[in-house]
Amino acid sequence: MSGNDGMLHPxxxxxxxxxxxxxxxxxxxxxxxxxxxxxxxxxxxxRGAKVHGRRPIDQAEAASRFIAAPExxxxxxxxxxxxxxxxxxxxxxxxxxxxxxxxxxxIKEHTLTRLDEYLDQFEANARSNGVYLHWARDAAEHxxxxxGILRDHGAKSLIKSKSMLTEExxxxxxxxxxxxxxxxxxxxxRIQQLDNEDPSHVVVPAVHKLRTDVAEVFAATIGTDPDNSxxxxxxxxxxxxxxxxxxxxxxxxxxCNFAVAETGSVVVCTNEGNxxxxxxxxxxxxxxxxxxxxxxxxxxxxxxxxxxxxxxxGSPITQYTSHxxxxxxxxxxxxxxxxxxxxxxxxxADFWTSLKCIRCGACMNTCPVYRRSGxxxxxxxxxxxxxxxxxxxxxxxTYSNLPFASTLNGSCTNVCPVKINIHEQIYAWRRELxxxxxxxxxxxxxxxxxxxxxxxxxxxxxxxxxxxxxxAHLPRFLIYNGLNAWGKHREVPHPPRQTFHxxxxxxxxxxx
Amino acid sequence: xxxxxxxxxxxxxxxxxxxxxxxxxxxxxxxEVVYPRDQTCCGQPMANSGFNIECTNTEALFVHNFSGFDxxxxxxxxxxxxxxxxxxxxRQTPEVKQVRARTYELVEFLHDVLKVAAFPWARFPHRIGLxxxxxxxxxLKHATPSELHEPFYSKPMDLLSKVGGIEFVSPARPDxxxxxxxxFAVFNEVVSTKMGYDKVTDHTRAGAEYIVxxxxxxxMHQQGCAxxxxxxxxxxxxxxxxxxxxx
Numbered sequence: 133m134s135g136n137d138g139m140l141h142p143x144x145x146x147x148x149x150x151x152x153x154x155x156x157x158x159x160x161x162x163x164x165x166x167x168x169x170x171x172x173x174x175x176x177x178x179r180g181a182k183v184h185g186r187r188p189i190d191q192a193e194a195a196s197r198f199i200a201a202p203e204x205x206x207x208x209x210x211x212x213x214x215x216x217x218x219x220x221x222x223x224x225x226x227x228x229x230x231x232x233x234x235x236x237x238x239i240k241e242h243t244l245t246r247l248d249e250y251l252d253q254f255e256a257n258a259r260s261n262g263v264y265l266h267w268a269r270d271a272a273e274h275x276x277x278x279x280g281i282l283r284d285h286g287a288k289s290l291i292k293s294k295s296m297l298t299e300e301x302x303x304x305x306x307x308x309x310x311x312x313x314x315x316x317x318x319x320x321x322r323i324q325q326l327d328n329e330d331p332s333h334v335v336v337p338a339v340h341k342l343r344t345d346v347a348e349v350f351a352a353t354i355g356t357d358p359d360n361s362x363x364x365x366x367x368x369x370x371x372x373x374x375x376x377x378x379x380x381x382x383x384x385x386x387x388c389n390f391a392v393a394e395t396g397s398v399v400v401c402t403n404e405g406n407x408x409x410x411x412x413x414x415x416x417x418x419x420x421x422x423x424x425x426x427x428x429x430x431x432x433x434x435x436x437x438x439x440x441x442x443x444x445x446g447s448p449i450t451q452y453t454s455h456x457x458x459x460x461x462x463x464x465x466x467x468x469x470x471x472x473x474x475x476x477x478x479x480x481a482d483f484w485t486s487l488k489c490i491r492c493g494a495c496m497n498t499c500p501v502y503r504r505s506g507x508x509x510x511x512x513x514x515x516x517x518x519x520x521x522x523x524x525x526x527x528x529x530t531y532s533n534l535p536f537a538s539t540l541n542g543s544c545t546n547v548c549p550v551k552i553n554i555h556e557q558i559y560a561w562r563r564e565l566x567x568x569x570x571x572x573x574x575x576x577x578x579x580x581x582x583x584x585x586x587x588x589x590x591x592x593x594x595x596x597x598x599x600x601x602x603x604a605h606l607p608r609f610l611i612y613n614g615l616n617a618w619g620k621h622r623e624v625p626h627p628p629r630q631t632f633h634x635x636x637x638x639x640x641x642x643x644x
Numbered sequence: 645x646x647x648x649x650x651x652x653x654x655x656x657x658x659x660x661x662x663x664x665x666x667x668x669x670x671x672x673x674x675x676e677v678v679y680p681r682d683q684t685c686c687g688q689p690m691a692n693s694g695f696n697i698e699c700t701n702t703e704a705l706f707v708h709n710f711s712g713f714d715x716x717x718x719x720x721x722x723x724x725x726x727x728x729x730x731x732x733x734x735r736q737t738p739e740v741k742q743v744r745a746r747t748y749e750l751v752e753f754l755h756d757v758l759k760v761a762a763f764p765w766a767r768f769p770h771r772i773g774l775x776x777x778x779x780x781x782x783x784l785k786h787a788t789p790s791e792l793h794e795p796f797y798s799k800p801m802d803l804l805s806k807v808g809g810i811e812f813v814s815p816a817r818p819d820x821x822x823x824x825x826x827x828f829a830v831f832n833e834v835v836s837t838k839m840g841y842d843k844v845t846d847h848t849r850a851g852a853e854y855i856v857x858x859x860x861x862x863x864m865h866q867q868g869c870a871x872x873x874x875x876x877x878x879x880x881x882x883x884x885x886x887x888x889x890x891x
Contacts (some may be wrong), residue, residue: 227793
């Protein structure tokens with residue numbers, strides 16, 4: 133190749149020293165070249181955590197496969213870091229930012245400590261607005277209630293906007309099992325649905341996908357050109373494919389960002405306007421709401437709405453902030469208030485404030501582990517820092533590894549708009565999991581041995597008395613599985629001639 | 645002033661020069677510094693893994709070693725954070741509480757307690773990238789973290805500005821975690837090392853000759869990462885610069 137390599141698009145460069153397709157297009161003139169795809173094979177999308185029954189999810193294994201796909205990892209890290217930077221710019225533009233965070237936290241804590249009162253108030257006001265209100269103890273009850281409403285209306289298809297609660301409830305899978313078609317209307321969520329994958333992020337559900345991945349999914353499901361990964365083309369094709377389904381749907385469903393007690397209204401924030409379609413196009417609107425979503429008064433939205441999109445995407449506000457107060461004319465509106473473990477979580481002294489979460493995803497965007505692991509590596513509804521402290525409340529065994537997928541760096545806590553002490557709760561979960569015996573036996577043995585050795589100075593000194601022994605023993609009890617894992621992708625520290633202890637003895641000490 | 649010198653286990657074993665620099669610096673500033681010989685560790689490796697009960701005897705030994713000093717000083721942010729904020733396996737007697745409250749990380753001790761005005765013996769004519777470890781930055785509050793809307797301050801930068809010749813470089817992600825994270829470094833070694841590669845690359849791109857930190861554990865990890873991917877960047881603990889190390 134000539135010295136022009138750097139000028140050419142990588143796709144135009146030959147592989148393994150092959151002659152490149154030149155800009156003049158010479159090689160495209162003959163049949164062999166014309167049949168050669170212009171683009172080499174795009175990097176395959178790494179898939180999420182492997183699930184083996186109730187065995188603990190191995191986040192580290194899935195994360196290593198994500199990192200082994202460098203185009204995906206780099207794009208993911210940079211795209212989310214960019215959201216973090218945009219968030220920082222919005223924060224810097226608001227002198228009252230920290231005050232807003234304190235207010236938001238205080239409103240949430242106040243509400244959570246009087247949750248029963250505010251839920252009663254919300255229920256009464258929603259009913260007086262003409263809304264049918266249902267209570268669901270858990271995911272199964274939620275799914276049955278919604279199914280019942282749909283059955284009563286003879287509904288066979290349901291359009292819905294994005295909702296983490298319905299993900300929590302396995303709603304899509306349940307609906308498929310009873311023969312009701314669910315159509316996600318959020319673009320990212322639709323991509324994930326078509327790919328039969330869970331969302332990897334609470335706000336940007338397909339953020340782990342390259343556009344070439346999306347092109348592949350759309351080619352297989354809605355018949356787009358597999359070689360065309362132009363985002364405008366893909367978005368338009370998806371719109372053309374989904375709009376008729378939206379217009380023909382029998383029922384619509386939304387989640388909820390804020391349920392206002394004093395008005396009984398449901399507030400949904402989106403950037404695509406898809407919640408409005410879901411709520412307003414069909415005559416039947418069902419809103420699924422986690423009980424922690426209630427806020428006392430409309431004026432409190434002034435705090436939360438200012439924080440939500442700034443924290444999530446670094447934009448001042450979402451394109452749409454829609455208030456649904458009652459059924460539209462000739463229509464019907466149902467609200468399902470869902471507990472699914474929330475009241476139990478409210479009783480956990482160390483973890484109840486995780487219920488303050490407004491699902492902005494700022495902790496994910498800032499988390500250096502999340503950005504390099506991909507959200508699907510967590511194998512749970514909630515990924516990233518907030519996931520580490522919520523997921524174990526659903527199943528301490530299955531999610532027992534997650535609180536260890538953190539460096540405890542604390543950036544998540546600092547970006548949290550409702551001031552959840554996320555990294556301290558991650559630390560507290562580690563203690564709790566050890567208490568519940570949900571950590572590997574071998575780790576327990578090693579930690580116990582370390583505790584004994586470190587409390588006996590003579591034995592400790594004997595164990596590290598020579599520098600060779602330092603390398604042999606110290607990392608073993610400090611970091612348990614030794615230098616294999618340390619040295620796999622980084623060099624081991626250079627052993628010094630003597631420890632500080634010996635230096636001190638030789639230079640300062642008379643006493644041995 | 646009588647200072648108990650707390651040299652964390654990995655500094656004792658791998659970075660004795662950091663311990664020596666800390667000792668000589670405090671002595672040069674005119675203080676009596678004692679290194680209790682029977683010290684081992686603060687218990688952090690077990691506690692961070694969730695094994696708190698296993699820390700009980702180690703914590704008792706720590707208190708036994710460091711009781712009665714005016715201050716306990718260590719050149720390690722994460723260990724001091726542990727002692728001050730999480731050291732609760734043993735019963736919290738007045739003696740335990742006092743030792744915990746008197747335990748300081750070197751930078752904050754020099755900056756907040758001794759209020760050192762100058763380091764006339766120190767000169768470090770190099771471009772450095774400052775790595776605020778997460779323990780010092782977000783727990784001990786050495787500096788304003790980039791996530792918060794607060795007025796800028798940086799205690800390590802204040803101290804280093806008193807050293808002749810230093811030029812600071814600005815990495816693109818100044819306070820992103822380097823991926824060490826204690827046992828995280830081995831249990832999640834792939835993510836850990838990727839974070840480390842990115843960190844040392846960021847500092848290299850910014851033009852740093854040295855990465856400087858108040859935590860040797862981060863530096864140990866970053867050095868291992870830099871050597872593996874062949875970056876010629878060097879590493880030095882802030883205690884060594886302040887004590888007058890030339891390079």
